[in-house]
Amino acid sequence: VQLQASGGGLVQAGDSLRLSCIASGRTINDYVMGWFRQAPGKEREFVATILSSNSTYYFSSVKGRFTISRDNAKNTVYLQMNSLKPEDTGVYYCAGDSRDKIATLVLDYDYWGRGTQVTVSS
Numbered sequence: 001v002q003l004q005a006s007g008g009g010l011v012q013a014g015d016s017l018r019l020s021c022i023a024s025g026r027t028i029n030d031y032v033m034g035w036f037r038q039a040p041g042k043e044r045e046f047v048a049t050i051l052s053s054n055s056t057y058y059f060s061s062v063k064g065r066f067t068i069s070r071d072n073a074k075n076t077v078y079l080q081m082n083s084l085k086p087e088d089t090g091v092y093y094c095a096g097d098s099r100d101k102i103a104t105l106v107l108d109y110d111y112w113g114r115g116t117q118v119t120v121s122s
Helices: none
Strands: 002-006 009-012 017-024 032-038 046-052 056-058 066-071 075-083 089-095 115-122
Touching: 002 089, 017 032, 017 089, 017 115, 032 066, 032 075, 046 066, 046 075, 056 066, 075 089
Parallel strands: 009 115
Antiparallel strands: 002 017, 017 075, 032 046, 032 089, 046 056, 066 075, 089 115
16 A cells, blocks of 8 residues: 655644545555654654544544544545644654554554645744
């Protein structure tokens, strides 16, 4: 499975962005999919995950502001980010794994895409 994330950019605090992660190579309809982010000098951290059943789970600091979703027909996962804050700045990565369960650790995912930069100015 190859994953390609896109949609990042430079925005101001309070703005919105929608990230996309397009999968190729096989269907991800039965995969758990996740979003992670990494700020400069920090470890990669969990943001959100979605199961094949569309059940979702979020990191506490983004709950209520971010929404993860999937479009099986397009083999794509999205991350809608609203009310962005400067602390949301980082490189955002999408990830996938065939073990369809809630997964919040980097090690839980076998497949990773190249990241997309999100910068939120104050």
